[in-house]
Amino acid sequence: MKFFIRTFGCQMNLNESEIMAGLLINDGFEWTENPDEADIIIINSCSVREKAENKMYGAIGGYGKLKEKNKNLIIGIGGCSAEKERDALLDRFKKIDFVFGTRNVIDISNLVKRAMKGERFADFSDKLNEVNYSIPKRPFSKHHAWITIIYGCNKYCTYCIVPYTRGFEKSRPIDDIINEVEEYNKNGFKEITFLGQNVDSYGKDFGDKKPKLDLLIQKSAQFDSIKRIWFMTSYPSDITDSLIDTIAKEKKAAKYIHLPVQSGSNRILKSMNRRYTKEQFIDLVYKIQKEIPEVTISSDIITGFPSETEKDFEETVDLIKKCRFERINIAEYSPREGTVAHKYFEDNVPKHIKNKRLQYIMNLQKKINLEENEKYLGKTLSIIQEGKAGKNNTYMGRTINNKLIIFQSQEKLNGSFLKVKVNKVSPGPLYGEIIEIINNI
Ligand code: SAH
Ligand code: F3S
Numbered sequence: 353m354k355f356f357i358r359t360f361g362c363q364m365n366l367n368e369s370e371i372m373a374g375l376l377i378n379d380g381f382e383w384t385e386n387p388d389e390a391d392i393i394i395i396n397s398c399s400v401r402e403k404a405e406n407k408m409y410g411a412i413g414g415y416g417k418l419k420e421k422n423k424n425l426i427i428g429i430g431g432c433s434a435e436k437e438r439d440a441l442l443d444r445f446k447k448i449d450f451v452f453g454t455r456n457v458i459d460i461s462n463l464v465k466r467a468m469k470g471e472r473f474a475d476f477s478d479k480l481n482e483v484n485y486s487i488p489k490r491p492f493s494k495h496h497a498w499i500t501i502i503y504g505c506n507k508y509c510t511y512c513i514v515p516y517t518r519g520f521e522k523s524r525p526i527d528d529i530i531n532e533v534e535e536y537n538k539n540g541f542k543e544i545t546f547l548g549q550n551v552d553s554y555g556k557d558f559g560d561k562k563p564k565l566d567l568l569i570q571k572s573a574q575f576d577s578i579k580r581i582w583f584m585t586s587y588p589s590d591i592t593d594s595l596i597d598t599i600a601k602e603k604k605a606a607k608y609i610h611l612p613v614q615s616g617s618n619r620i621l622k623s624m625n626r627r628y629t630k631e632q633f634i635d636l637v638y639k640i641q642k643e644i645p646e647v648t649i650s651s652d653i654i655t656g657f658p659s660e661t662e663k664d665f666e667e668t669v670d671l672i673k674k675c676r677f678e679r680i681n682i683a684e685y686s687p688r689e690g691t692v693a694h695k696y697f698e699d700n701v702p703k704h705i706k707n708k709r710l711q712y713i714m715n716l717q718k719k720i721n722l723e724e725n726e727k728y729l730g731k732t733l734s735i736i737q738e739g740k741a742g743k744n745n746t747y748m749g750r751t752i753n754n755k756l757i758i759f760q761s762q763e764k765l766n767g768s769f770l771k772v773k774v775n776k777v778s779p780g781p782l783y784g785e786i787i788e789i790i791n792n793i
Pocket of ligand 2: 505506507508509512513514515549550587
């Protein structure tokens with residue numbers, strides 16, 4: 353029996369798809385990249401914005417058609433949209449066999465077997481207590497592993513559906529995570545990324561209520577094979593001095609922080625229920641840049657949040673100019689049913705204004721990126737090769753501060769440390785050539 357998994361959304365979904373794939377393979381199912389030859393199709397959905405959700409509905413329609421050829425095909429939907437829509441998905445899409453939640457991913461084999469017996473059902477049980485390091489996974493990379501360290505989010509930003517679809521924060525026990533890092537170390541993995549909606553909260557739900565991401569980084573750095581430790585996403589006002597210090601001092605800690613700001617207007621930040629001001633955010637960025645000189649910082653911004661004026665938007669532009677992010681994920685505000693903003697704030701910024709502001713930020717960011725990237729021209733960077741970047745033997749790799757570089761190389765060097773000289777830059781990646789292959793540093 354062959355299964356196919358389609359993943360939408362964030363890295364947590366990707367990680368959960370790796371876990372589902374591992375569990376199904378362990379139970380004798382066979383993985384396929386081709387939905388046409390699958391007996392089981394699982395859609396891991398995202399509900400963060402309407403666009404993502406619509407893409408997913410399109411996919412359900414497409415895969416549903418495959419049932420005309422293969423009557424025994426089983427279709428299951430998990431992830432955040434499933435959590436949000438629950439039984440309604442079964443009512444709306446007759447071709448779906450089962451829906452499941454964000455907290456019972458590790459039950460996937462049982463869910464599939466129930467569907468194979470002819471049951472049509474929704475199951476949203478909470479199995480997070482049963483998650484542990486020994487659960488099989490099928491990592492999509494052979495040298496870089498995702499490790500979810502904290503589930504859920506307690507922040508309740510007024511626009512965001514995630515606290516409703518992923519529930520309250522729950523940290524995995526530190527020993528369990530370290531056991532998982534040890535397994536990856538044994539298997540020769542070089543990079544790990546700790547994942548969570550808010551990784552800075554990791555450990556706050558334990559007895560002493562202290563955040564422990566710093567400790568986790570320090571403990572993971574002891575493993576020989578593990579050379580780089582990444583983490584995301586950070587919540588600005590939760591970043592501790594001790595974490596900044598750990599990133600600065602620990603050689604293996606990636607010098608990169610994803611720090612979503614959302615807006616530069618204090619009025620909008622308040623209305624979003626973000627717990628910092630523009631000034632506090634900029635001070636934090638300056639502090640991080642001072643303590644970790646080679647750091648790069650990326651961010652998320654929403655344009656056209658309810659009641660956002662031109663003046664509010666100018667505050668955001670001013671913040672971007674001051675922070676000079678490495679990258680920005682920009683999205684137009686998308687009202688999500690069930691959130692405070694959807695219920696109480698009118699979606700009153702016209703679509704064309706949302707889009708105009710988004711384009712403005714994209715162009716500004718491009719200019720900043722090009723200026724920053726030009727500083728790298730002629731420099732030699734230490735990178736780990738990640739994989740193919742396109743056709744004609746072009747490969748990509750990353751520095752420890754997340755600069756992406758493209759160069760000519762070979763498959764066998766995936767996962768290797770290389771020295772690459774930058775000979776061309778763009779607002780996106782850097783381009784270069786390999787100067788030296790160093791496997792051990
Ligand atoms: N803690 C996670 C948040 C997940 S949502 C993180 O910071 O990555 C990821 C991003 O999607 C948010 O930072 C926000 O910029 C964007 N987003 C969330 N809800 C949105 C909405 N209703 N409309 C537009 N963008 C949204
Ligand atoms: Fe969403 Fe805010 Fe949490 S953006 S995931 S509620 S930090």
